[in-house]
Amino acid sequence: MHANVQGLRSKINEINLCLESRRDIGVFGVTEHWCESGEIQFFNPVGFCLRSSFERSLKKGGGSALFVRDDILSEPFREANDVSIESICEISAINVLNHNLVICCLYRPPATSNFEAFIGCVDRLLSILCRRNQMVVLMGDLNIHFESNDNLAYIANRKRFVDLLDGYGLHVTLTEITRKPTGNQPGNPSCLDVMFTNFDPYWYRPLVSDVSFSDHHAIELILFKSLPRPSLTSLWYRRSKPENLMSLRKQLYFASWFPVYQAKSLELASSAFLDIFFAHLDAACPWVEGRFRSAAPGLRVVFSKDMLDLRNKYQGFRDMAASTRNEDLNVIANDSRRSYRRALASFRREFYDEKIKTSSNKAKASWDVVNMELNRKTRAHILNGDLNAQEFSKAFSENFELYSAPEASDEFSSMLGCAPGLQCSFVLSSVTVEDVYSTMLSLKNTNGSDFFGLNTKMLKAVADTICEPLTYLINRCFSDGCFPSSLKISVISPIPKKGNTRACSDFRPISKLPLFVKIIESLVLKQLNEFLEKESIIHPQQFGFCKGKSTVTAAASLIIKALQALEDRQCASLRLYDLSKAFDLVPHNLLMLKMAHYGFGLTALSFFESFLRGWRQVVVFNGKLSSEVDLPCGVKQGSILGPCCFLLFINDLLHQSQEVGDLFLFADDITALVHAPNEAILEERIGAWE
Numbered sequence: 001m002h003a004n005v006q007g008l009r010s011k012i013n014e015i016n017l018c019l020e021s022r023r024d025i026g027v028f029g030v031t032e033h034w035c036e037s038g039e040i041q042f043f044n045p046v047g048f049c050l051r052s053s054f055e056r057s058l059k060k061g062g063g064s065a066l067f068v069r070d071d072i073l074s075e076p077f078r079e080a081n082d083v084s085i086e087s088i089c090e091i092s093a094i095n096v097l098n099h100n101l102v103i104c105c106l107y108r109p110p111a112t113s114n115f116e117a118f119i120g121c122v123d124r125l126l127s128i129l130c131r132r133n134q135m136v137v138l139m140g141d142l143n144i145h146f147e148s149n150d151n152l153a154y155i156a157n158r159k160r161f162v163d164l165l166d167g168y169g170l171h172v173t174l175t176e177i178t179r180k181p182t183g184n185q186p187g188n189p190s191c192l193d194v195m196f197t198n199f200d201p202y203w204y205r206p207l208v209s210d211v212s213f214s215d216h217h218a219i220e221l222i223l224f225k226s227l228p229r230p231s232l233t234s235l236w237y238r239r240s241k242p243e244n245l246m247s248l249r250k251q252l253y254f255a256s257w258f259p260v261y262q263a264k265s266l267e268l269a270s271s272a273f274l275d276i277f278f279a280h281l282d283a284a285c286p287w288v289e290g291r292f293r294s295a296a297p298g299l300r301v302v303f304s305k306d307m308l309d310l311r312n313k314y315q316g317f318r319d320m321a322a323s324t325r326n327e328d329l330n331v332i333a334n335d336s337r338r339s340y341r342r343a344l345a346s347f348r349r350e351f352y353d354e355k356i357k358t359s360s361n362k363a364k365a366s367w368d369v370v371n372m373e374l375n376r377k378t379r380a381h382i383l384n385g386d387l388n389a390q391e392f393s394k395a396f397s398e399n400f401e402l403y404s405a406p407e408a409s410d411e412f413s414s415m416l417g418c419a420p421g422l423q424c425s426f427v428l429s430s431v432t433v434e435d436v437y438s439t440m441l442s443l444k445n446t447n448g449s450d451f452f453g454l455n456t457k458m459l460k461a462v463a464d465t466i467c468e469p470l471t472y473l474i475n476r477c478f479s480d481g482c483f484p485s486s487l488k489i490s491v492i493s494p495i496p497k498k499g500n501t502r503a504c505s506d507f508r509p510i511s512k513l514p515l516f517v518k519i520i521e522s523l524v525l526k527q528l529n530e531f532l533e534k535e536s537i538i539h540p541q542q543f544g545f546c547k548g549k550s551t552v553t554a555a556a557s558l559i560i561k562a563l564q565a566l567e568d569r570q571c572a573s574l575r576l577y578d579l580s581k582a583f584d585l586v587p588h589n590l591l592m593l594k595m596a597h598y599g600f601g602l603t604a605l606s607f608f609e610s611f612l613r614g615w616r617q618v619v620v621f622n623g624k625l626s627s628e629v630d631l632p633c634g635v636k637q638g639s640i641l642g643p644c645c646f647l648l649f650i651n652d653l654l655h656q657s658q659e660v661g662d663l664f665l666f667a668d669d670i671t672a673l674v675h676a677p678n679e680a681i682l683e684e685r686i687g688a689w690e
Helices: 008-020 079-083 115-132 152-167 242-253 258-262 266-284 305-324 327-357 362-373 389-396 410-416 433-442 456-461 463-480 515-535 551-567 588-597 602-612 642-656 679-689
Strands: 002-004 027-031 048-054 064-069 074-076 090-096 101-107 135-141 193-197 204-209 218-223 234-238 287-291 489-496 507-512 571-578 615-621 629-631 662-666 669-676
Touching: 002 135, 002 193, 008 305, 008 327, 027 090, 027 101, 027 135, 048 074, 048 090, 064 090, 064 101, 079 090, 079 115, 090 115, 101 115, 115 152, 135 218, 193 218, 242 266, 242 456, 242 463, 258 266, 258 463, 266 463, 305 327, 327 362, 389 489, 389 507, 389 615, 410 588, 410 642, 433 456, 433 463, 433 515, 456 463, 463 515, 463 602, 515 642, 551 571, 551 662, 551 669, 571 679, 588 602, 588 642, 642 662, 669 679
Parallel strands: 002 027, 101 135, 489 615
Antiparallel strands: 002 218, 027 064, 048 064, 074 090, 090 101, 135 193, 204 218, 234 287, 489 507, 571 669, 615 629, 662 669
């Protein structure tokens, strides 16, 4: 579909309502969006992504853009940008992947623009497309009167343009009236919006459709040969309907846990616990095959019937005013449209307000609204057929292939000595059944499952039936200073960064650990935080993962220190550092030495060393699992204990820099404020720091 919107910013609500009932539209091209550079990305129609756009830099108005449904594979056709000329021929274009199809949206301003230059732009564009030997759909508002049979200038321009496209094998799809003057507007009905294509006529059906948000009608091309969408990938999940959970509760209630209590070692006890639990889980909640959704539903404004009635009322008055040229009807039509647009904006605000008020997590609901308005997409899975789980596994494990654990040098010992050590001993205390039960119930509710197919909904449904043997198992972990190897398996999900998602480097790995691991981590973290706060081990200039601190408090502290340096008439320099792969490459042997320095007892050290070592990971992507990979180093970013372990590892860095300046850390993001009486000393201190 193409539509001349004449101001996308002010009409996005009307466009959303129009497209709400047109789920068959896969590509939506607009002209005269009137957005400035970088602004149009905030006004995407719901369910669409901006793929290509042209915005003016010298004049206001104009412009073209192409929006594509989230589930259609496409990319910008960037060669069109080199052809475009502002106020002459403004082109946006996309390449529909795996289909050999290019869709172009063009805007040519009215007759005052240079027609010769416009023809030259189109000629260069088509020559590029001709060399690529692709199917083409060319659409837009060209301000060439295809309806005129009496104006010689119009006829000449139309013939020249049609002959040019005919030379490249393109033909016009239809020449129906797309614009009718309303009220006291001058002129006659005209055909300014057109589509050209090289598809055979039996592949498509063209039509003109009435839209309420512009005085131009929209033009459509319905392709009988559908655009490619990624094939739905199967996935496996555990059935967890109420009857399944009830069956699981009954089985676990009567289960015998004696093998857990009678086991001679922690490994045997943990294996017995998992064997019993998963045997009943497999019986009550079997694995079933399903399919991915094409996209996560997210937040979507569902317009009411009243909004549709208001739109139809406005369209009725507008059509009567256009056909009769009656000034009174034109006034009524304008008033009706203003009422319609006000009602749309009010309905949208009230819809968002109600979503936030009725949500159990108001902060998340508020961010859902913000993300929707800013067009931040959330996918249920990544629509990319060129990548697979094994490729991601190889890319994410490249850091570990050449890794060798560094030795503790004299320099390391000297640097660690800058941080105050402790003689007291941190020990892991035993926990009660009540502690374990409350921890299980406090886990965040999520729909995702761990490596074993277990999710929080299932776990909470049976928490009271397994908390006693689980408590025994956890206390044995603490007393033996060991962590079960059978639980050391994490699932990595590739999450796209901003921009393209064509390569593995465009994704970041996010770990998902078994739920039983999260329970143990939560209980350990509670004791560890109490110890760290009581002994004031974490440096006050560390603002990441610390209670009561945030990026706001970090920025405030930095500003205060910088202003103080300026008031003291000192020269100051700000140095910003980002430690690449900092969490992934933490050496376990050096972390153990630092924990011992901070007062960790032998049993606690043994537990943490066992917890950190011997992990395996698999990557899941579009329902497929990679092979397992061993992890020789690092702390898990998706774990509960991982951030705290990293803070302990980097903590001594803050104690080493006190003589040359002030450090401000937010986990692995380092900001150094170096100041000195003059520039010469400042350069010396910067050199000493770096």
